[in-house]
Structure formats: C-alpha cells, structure tokens
Amino acid sequence: MxxxxxxxxxxxxxxxxxxxxxxxxxxxxxASYPHPAAETxxxxxxxxxxxxxxxxxxxxxxxxxxxxxxxxxxxxxxxxxxxxxxxxxxxxxxxxxxxxxxxxxxxxxxxxxxxxxxxxxxxxxxxxxxxxxxxxxxxxxxxxxxxxxxxxxxxxxxxxxxTPVGWALFTLFSPVYLVIWALGALQGLVPLLFGDKDEAKKESAWDLGLPxxxxxxxxxxxxxxxxxxxxxxxxxxxxxxxxxxxxxxxxxxxxxxx
CATH class of the missing domain: 2.40.160.200 (LURP1-related)
Incomplete structure (x- = not known):
C-alpha cells in the first residue's frame, strides 16, 4: 500500500x-451518499x-x-x-x-x-x-x-x-476447448472461400472464456x-x-x- x-x-x-x-x-x-440496498x-x-x-x-x-x-x-x-x-x-x-x-x-x-x-x-x-x-x-x-x-x-x-476452482477446471479442460476452437476456425474457412466474410466471421467466432x-x-x-x-x-x-x-x-x- x-x-x-x-x-x-x-x-x-x-x-x-x-x-x-x-x-x-x-x-x-x-459522507454524502445514500446507503445501497442490502443487495443491489x-x-x-x-x-x-x-x-x-x-x-x-x-x-x-x-x-x-x-x-x-x-x-x-x-x-x-x-x-x-x-x-x-x-x-x-x-x-x-x-x-x-x-x-x-x-x-x-x-x-x-x-x-x-x-x-x-x-x-x-x-x-x-x-x-x-x-x-x-x-x-x-x-x-x-x-x-x-x-x-x-x-x-x-x-x-x-x-x-x-x-476463483481457484474456476482456474483449475479451465486448466483441466483447456485442451478440449482448444480443439473446439480449432474446429470452429476451420468451419469459418468454408464461407471465406466463397467470399462471404460476414458469415465466416460468425462461424469462426468462439471465445475461450477465461474464468x-x-x-x-x-x-x-x-x-x-x-x-x-x-x-x-x-x-x-x-x-x-x-x-x-x-x-x-x-x-x-x-x-x-x-
């Protein structure tokens, strides 16, 4: 500090x-501010x-x-x-x-x-x-x-x-996530070959999602x-x-x- x-x-x-x-x-x-509710x-x-x-x-x-x-x-x-x-x-x-x-x-x-x-x-x-x-x-x-x-x-x-549990699960299953991401990226190549960039972006958009x-x-x-x-x-x-x-x-x- x-x-x-x-x-x-x-x-x-x-x-x-x-x-x-x-x-x-x-x-x-x-202090000049109102109390929030018990849960907001x-x-x-x-x-x-x-x-x-x-x-x-x-x-x-x-x-x-x-x-x-x-x-x-x-x-x-x-x-x-x-x-x-x-x-x-x-x-x-x-x-x-x-x-x-x-x-x-x-x-x-x-x-x-x-x-x-x-x-x-x-x-x-x-x-x-x-x-x-x-x-x-x-x-x-x-x-x-x-x-x-x-x-x-x-x-x-x-x-x-x-959380520690969240990171442990992410580490354990990250190889599976990477395979799914790779498949999504390959799927996005198909519309890209036909010049449809917007559709390719939708097909390949996938977030690994960190904890x-x-x-x-x-x-x-x-x-x-x-x-x-x-x-x-x-x-x-x-x-x-x-x-x-x-x-x-x-x-x-x-x-x-x-």
Missing part, C-alpha cells in the same frame, strides 16, 4: 456509515466502453443499469468518456465520469499510471483509489488483482480474476462486498462500500474484457 493509501487507512475506521475527515483536522462529517445488482455494457471514440458528441458512452427484479434495465447511472481520450490499455484507461439518471455528477476517475486510478466525488473531493496488478508470473496462470481503498479508511477490498468471477472483500473477512459473476452483472451485497466506488470499479473491471 502506498503512502496515500496509508493516510486513507488512518482516517475514520468506525463501523457503519463511512465518514469523511473534517476540515483542518476537525471532527469527521458523514447492476449491469454494464462492455462493448460501448471499448467503442467510446466512435460515440457521437452528446451521447452517453454507456449506461449502468439495474439488474434487480422489478427495476431490471432501468438506468441508475451513465458513464462518459471523452472521445479524444487516449487509451493506455489495462494499466491506464482513459479518464471518465459517472453521472446519475438526472445528469447529477457522481464521480470522476483518472489514471495516475501503473494501474492506479484516483476517484473523486462530484464536488472534486477524493473518495478513493483503485489499483490493478497483473499478478504473479508463476505459477501459471496470472490472476489480475484489483484493490479498492476508500479515503474514509478501513481495510481495502481486494479481488482476483477467477471471470471476482469477489471483493477485506483481508481475512468472509463477507463479500462486491460479487462479479460474469455477463457484466455485479452484485453489491454490502453497505460497506461507497456506491460511487462500486460503479468506478465495475466500469474498470468490465473494461478489462471480462
């Missing part, structure tokens, strides 16, 4: 509603994130939608990425902002290099930091690791891509704060995390190509 994370961790660690440090060392004040589910479209440079001026880049029963599909927030923003890959995504359904600013996110992102509230005050590490080179496979640290303190939340589940929780704590189960759907199962940080982390995670 870097110096700034240590400073965050030393501030307000009382349970319950997170508190922001008061001005000039004064008493803390309650959101869904993020990944394709529009990757195509942000082709979005027309004035259009939303992507919507964060409710995945709860009864409100499924309703937008809960919008993500905006500048069209001219440079994409530095998984270690430096372009800056983006998250706004509410009525265009009220919720947070902004910007890369500070080496997989680290600072998250600011709608008023410009820092609310947390998100970091991404590639994981160990050995033993295979590498498991990208995410960390969310709130400025209000407390233990950081960490998650790795894929993608990720569970965010504090070290030594069994309670899962955010649960990603694939398909762009996140289960926010605790009020311990500022929903703005949950939105920012979810966007970055989906942008990773999961």
């Amino acid at each position: 870097d110096h700034s994370s240590q400073e965050w961790a030393s501030q307000g660690q009382q349970p319950g509603r997170p508190q922001a440090p008061g001005p000039y060392g004064g008493p803390p004040v309650p 589910r959101i869904e993020i479209e990944s394709k529009r994130l990757r195509a942000y440079a082709r979005v027309k001026a004035g259009e939303q880049t992507v919507a964060i939608r409710s995945a709860d029963e009864g409100t499924k599909g309703n937008p809960v927030a919008y993500v905006n990425v500048p069209q001219d923003a440079l994409n530095g890959g998984r270690h430096a995504r372009p800056p983006f902002t998250v706004s509410g359904p009525d265009a009220e600013p919720l947070c902004s996110v910007r890369s500070v290099g080496s997989g680290a992102y600072e998250v600011y509230g709608g008023d410009g005050a820092p609310i947390g930091r998100i970091t991404r590490l590639d994981g160990r080179a050995l033993p295979w496979p590498r498991r990208p690791r995410w960390t969310v640290q709130a400025v209000t303190g407390g233990e950081p939340l960490t998650a790795e891509r894929g 993608s589940r990720a569970l965010w929780r504090a070290s030594g704590d069994s309670e899962v704060v955010v649960d990603y189960r694939g398909g762009g759907i996140f289960h926010i199962a605790s009020s311990r995390l500022d929903p703005r940080l949950a939105y920012a982390q979810s966007v970055l995670h989906v942008w990773d190509g999961v």
Whole structure:
C-alpha cells in the first residue's frame, strides 16, 4: 500500500456509515451518499466502453443499469468518456465520469499510471483509489488483482480474476476447448472461400472464456462486498462500500474484457 493509501487507512475506521475527515483536522462529517440496498445488482455494457471514440458528441458512452427484479434495465447511472481520450490499455484507461439518471455528477476517475486510478466525488473531493496488478508470473496462470481503498479508511477490498476452482477446471479442460476452437476456425474457412466474410466471421467466432468471477472483500473477512459473476452483472451485497466506488470499479473491471 502506498503512502496515500496509508493516510486513507488512518482516517475514520468506525463501523457503519463511512465518514469523511473534517476540515483542518476537525471532527469527521458523514459522507454524502445514500446507503445501497442490502443487495443491489447492476449491469454494464462492455462493448460501448471499448467503442467510446466512435460515440457521437452528446451521447452517453454507456449506461449502468439495474439488474434487480422489478427495476431490471432501468438506468441508475451513465458513464462518459471523452472521445479524444487516449487509451493506455489495462494499466491506464482513459479518464471518465459517472453521472446519475438526472445528469447529477457522481464521480470522476483518472489514471495516475501503473494501474492506479484516483476517484473523486462530484464536488472534486477524493473518495478513493483503485489499483490493478497483473499478478504473479508463476505459477501459471496470472490472476489480475484489483484493490479498492476508500479515503474514509478501513481495510481495502481486494479481488482476483477467477476463483481457484474456476482456474483449475479451465486448466483441466483447456485442451478440449482448444480443439473446439480449432474446429470452429476451420468451419469459418468454408464461407471465406466463397467470399462471404460476414458469415465466416460468425462461424469462426468462439471465445475461450477465461474464468471471470471476482469477489471483493477485506483481508481475512468472509463477507463479500462486491460479487462479479460474469455477463457484466455485479452484485453489491454490502453497505460497506461507497456506491460511487462500486460503479468506478465495475466500469474498470468490465473494461478489462471480462
């Protein structure tokens, strides 16, 4: 954990509603965001994130939608990425902002290099930091690791891509997957010989599908704060995390190509 994370961790660690440090060392004040429900589910479209440079001026880049029963599909927030923003890959995504359904600013996110992102509230005050590490080179496979640290303190939340069981099953059955992929690629050659590129692309399109589940929780704590189960759907199962940080982390995670 870097110096700034240590400073965050030393501030307000009382349970319950997170508190922001008061001005000039004064008493803390309650954080200005609503508690999420006991479990909230959101869904993020990944394709529009990757195509942000082709979005027309004035259009939303992507919507964060409710995945709860009864409100499924309703937008809960919008993500905006500048069209001219440079994409530095998984270690430096372009800056983006998250706004509410009525265009009220919720947070902004910007890369500070080496997989680290600072998250600011709608008023410009820092609310947390998100970091991404590639994981160990050995033993295979590498498991990208995410960390969310709130400025209000407390233990950081960490998650790795894929569960140990998921990676074990993937490793066991990967030879079968590769054979299926090779057959799909050969099948795509047939329409390509007749000049039908679109049909060839459909026939050969097959994703190996790396394990993608990720569970965010504090070290030594069994309670899962955010649960990603694939398909762009996140289960926010605790009020311990500022929903703005949950939105920012979810966007970055989906942008990773999961």
